[in-house]
Amino acid sequence: MEKRAHTVSNSLHARADLVHHFILTAHKVGDNVGATIWPWASGVVAFAFPPTTGFSIGATADFKSLNLNCHFDNPNNLSGLRDNSGIR
Amino acid sequence: MLTPCSRPEDYFSESNSYPTKDAPNEVTSASCDVNQEPAAGHQSLVAFSGEQTAAHTTVTFGRMLDTNDKQDHPIVDNGDATRLLFSYGDGDSDVLGYHGVNRGTFRMNLFQLQASFDPIAHLRADPTVKEFLFLNDNLNIDTKRTTYTDVELDLSGDADRQIVGFEHILDEGHAGESGAVSPG
Numbered sequence: 625m626e627k628r629a630h631t632v633s634n635s636l637h638a639r640a641d642l643v644h645h646f647i648l649t650a651h652k653v654g655d656n657v658g659a660t661i662w663p664w665a666s667g668v669v670a671f672a673f674p675p676t677t678g679f680s681i682g683a684t685a686d687f688k689s690l691n692l693n694c695h696f697d698n699p700n701n702l703s704g705l706r707d708n709s710g711i712r
Numbered sequence: 713m714l715t716p717c718s719r720p721e722d723y724f725s726e727s728n729s730y731p732t733k734d735a736p737n738e739v740t741s742a743s744c745d746v747n748q749e750p751a752a753g754h755q756s757l758v759a760f761s762g763e764q765t766a767a768h769t770t771v772t773f774g775r776m777l778d779t780n781d782k783q784d785h786p787i788v789d790n791g792d793a794t795r796l797l798f799s800y801g802d803g804d805s806d807v808l809g810y811h812g813v814n815r816g817t818f819r820m821n822l823f824q825l826q827a828s829f830d831p832i833a834h835l836r837a838d839p840t841v842k843e844f845l846f847l848n849d850n851l852n853i854d855t856k857r858t859t860y861t862d863v864e865l866d867l868s869g870d871a872d873r874q875i876v877g878f879e880h881i882l883d884e885g886h887a888g889e890s891g892a893v894s895p896g
Contacts, residue, residue, distance in 0.1 A: 639882045639883040639884070639885065640882050642853060643882060643883075646880065648846075648878070653868070661875070661878075662878040664878075664880045668880070669829065669830075669831055670830065670831050670832040670877060670878060670879040670880070671831060671832070671877055671878045671879075672831050672832045672834070672835055672876065672877040673875070673876050673877060677876075678874040678875050678876045679874070679875040680872055680873070680874055680875075681867050681872065681873055681875060682867050682868070682870045682871055682872030682873050683867075683868060683869060683870060683871060683872060684872055685872045688866065688867060688868035689864055689865060689866045689867055689868060690846060690864070690865045690867065691862055691863070691864050691865070692846055692847075692848070692862070692863045692865070693860060693861070693862050694848060694851075694860070694861045694862075694863075695858070695859070695860050696853050696854065696858070696859045696860075696861065697767060697857065697858060698853060698854070698855060698856065698857055698858075698859070699765045699766045699767030699768065699857055700765055700766075701855045701856070701857065702853070702855065703855040705852075705853040705885075706850045706851060706852055706853065707848045707850075707851045707852075707853050707883050708847050708848055708849065708850060708851070708883045709847060709848055709880075709881055709882050709883040710845065710846050710847030710848055710863075710880075710881050711845075711846050711847075711878055711879065711880055711881065712843060712844070712845050712846075712878070712879045712880075712881050
């Protein structure tokens with residue numbers, strides 16, 4: 625399912641007001657800390673690796689898993705909100 | 713605190729000195745007439761809104777591109793991004809306090825806001841590049857001020873993927889959600 629979203633929105637509780645930043649890390653087996661492969665905060669635009677390069681992950685690659693760390697900043701202590709933000 | 717009378721005010725300085733507040737508006741029609749001698753300084757800002765939470769102070773305001781005021785700089789479309797400065801003073805009052813290190817500068821094209829640069833346009837157009845979403849799954853946002861969440865995705869059983877780019881996805885909110893301000 626594809627969801628498009630914009631950092632500027634007129635919806636009442638857009639996550640642009642609540643999602644402070646993401647840190648995407650990649651992990652090897654038994655590696656708790658991991659390697660930060662993409663940090664995002666408001667104002668950061670999409671990122672593309674240079675042509676012919678990329679980051680390998682999967683069964684035979686060095687890195688086996690991803691972790692999405694999200695900082696929510698809720699200064700008005702809003703309740704009852706759920707979130708489906710993340711990284712494409 | 714933003715008080716009921718808080719509003720953007722127009723100050724001017726030509727040097728690294730304390731800026732002086734422009735005179736209150738007395739004649740407004742003349743200020744828009746390009747044939748008039750520029751006014752010697754008047755309030756050129758129009759306030760739209762002001763809001764303050766524990767975390768953020770948000771003030772929105774507008775002004776004419778060319779205020780015809782000696783004590784303003786016209787904002788011109790020269791095809792380049794406009795240089796903008798900001799600073800904020802110490803303390804929490806309506807007095808304009810010295811900013812110290814609380815200052816910054818940035819550039820923004822005020823005339824072509826829609827023509828934003830998309831660094832992954834070539835990836836979107838490439839049919840061999842597949843989309844992969846890694847999103848929070850209906851995650852409950854805590855009412856606390858600060859919350860860190862972690863979601864792990866095990867790909868060790870999957871065929872290798874080559875990540876070629878990233879893009880953030882922000883949830884737009886959901887119809888019917890309460891978003892209530894919790895007591896205390």
